[in-house]
Amino acid sequence: MVTRSDLPLRVINSTPEAILKAKKRAKRSFRQIRTENVFKRTLSLMGLVIIILVLGILLTLIVQSLPSIKALGPKYLWSKVWDPVQDIYGAWPFLLGTLLSSFLALIISIPFSIAVAIFLGEYHPKGWLPNLLKNTVELIAAVPSVIYGFWGLAVLVPIVRSFESSIGVEPVGVGIFSSSLILAVMIIPYAASLGRSMINLVPSHLKEAAYGLGATRWEVIRSVVLPYTKSGLFAGILLSLGRALGETMAVTMVIGNTSLIPKSIFAPGNTMASVIANEFTEADKPVYLSALIELGLVLFLVTVVINLIGKKIIDRFTNE
């Protein structure tokens, strides 16, 4: 803490005016320090609020899912039946549906997002076409998810259905595969934007050195740009996975919403977020409501675990 006596009071001239002037200067610098302190405090306060908020959410989820945890025990996680009529709740079909649809979406979206990142970051950083592409990709993230769901139901599902009948699986259209396609489109911008800014940050002397040694563009990307940016690219992919895990509305509209365990990626299924959104309003029994909240807790923990694993992998990349 800075006090008044610590302040540099350089009184050279001792006329009353000069002393007054010096005092004014001292006052001003004191005010500056005070502003600094207030600013610093505000920042730490904001940071603290975020931490309290997240812990509060976790605490609320735990407290409210206690009745279900007591009634059902840990087998909640791996039992396969979700039957509100008989108060039997098992999260396994939805856990499976969430992981399956999200990772499938991730696999579909990675080639696109990395291609966009390289194109915008390395090949064409400037010009009207790259600008248009950049804005379009950012727009993808801004479109409300219900619109994706609607588009998926009206356009994508019939296409998937005819694809399914051509490969000989039951042609219903809606299912895990359709929802993964929708999710893949929705999560492209997260990995693409982060990847692009990471590629922009690659020091140009590294690239120039590689070119100087006679490397082609592809060789520069492969052995300079990608190794330099892999932790950033991975962080972007992790961000998009987080988005896919929690997406609710668009998934609900195209996944088929069944509590049965999906037999293939074309079968209908359900995700944790979608079950909560569907059944929360009419959950008329205490254990039922609590089981739904526990589903939220599981989703929260799945996201945390995936993020921690991702952090570990990023650390490994950067320590190499």
Added chain:
Amino acid sequence: MKLHSFQIKRSLVAGAFFAIVSSLLVSCGGGGGTTSGADSTASGGNSDDNTLIGAGSSFDNPLFSKQFSEYNKANGLKVNYQSVGSGAGISQLTAKTVDFGASDAPMNGKQDSAISAPAIHIPITAGAVVLSYNLPEVKDTLKLTPEVLADIFLGKITKWNDGKIAAENKGVKLPATSIVIAHRSDGSGTSNIFTTYLSKVSEEWSTKVGKGSSVNWPAGLGGKGNEGVAGLIKNTPGTIGYIELAYAVQNQMPYAKLKNKSGNFITPSIASVTAAANIQIPADSKVSLTNTDAADGYPISGFSWVIIYKEQKYNNRSQERATKLLKLISWMIHDGQQFSSALTYAPLSPAAVSAGDAILKSATYDGKPILQ
């Protein structure tokens, strides 16, 4: 002086911080978040006796909007109805944050034990659940029997040209395609009426699946809301699903005739739903209209109820407010019924209206009857 104001600022910031933390803690400890949040609205609402608050069934909402706006024109009473779903309506009544709840299903045992004082159910309108399908080749109206319907939804009949379906639809060329089942994915009164019916007509359904606003469907796809199920039906050839009659009529979707208890094939309509409700109504009116004895009644029908406390003196409610509420409900089951048909709701049967009258008369304020 400046230093002083700085300290004030600091204490303000600290105060704000503690306010945030304490409000967080309160919301953590407060058990049901919806209940504690809504408590404040009750006292606020109670202060204005010319605005009644209701919450519940979304099925009732279009009819209620019309009825309340007409009643407002005639009597100047405002009704604020929140269409949050039947279950949520009952929870809000239990929390005493609304004057009345509205539900497509009567309160179940668990809800009864959660409420602090006895509640009464007044039948307010009736609706039906119809079986809509997407069979482009079939021009005639499909006929279904209860057994066939249960077997389809149990996943035992999987092809449209199955002998059991064909037996009831002679002369109709049924395709050899797979049957795709569409059901509601969200908890709803519509599902409750439909599964109650299936539980009554099929022993296997009753033991395997049961009835409720959300059940463990043995087969099929889920759609959110009537529009979600209707979307699945419209977009997927070979689909059969259940939706509200009003929704099917307004969207011109085909729906099947269903064989009722008396053995007649009945087309769902306002008239056949009212007919289904013209039966002996028990004193508490908590009766399911599925599979009734009425010879010309459509078998998957159901009442929707307004639910209020039997003793209206609670939470410092005035007698004036209680009287206004009772008069409103009485108007809804008499004069208010004229708006039903235009909105594809089935008007209450005479038996239901007289049962409703008797129940309304049982409501009291401080132990004395409100309506004479």
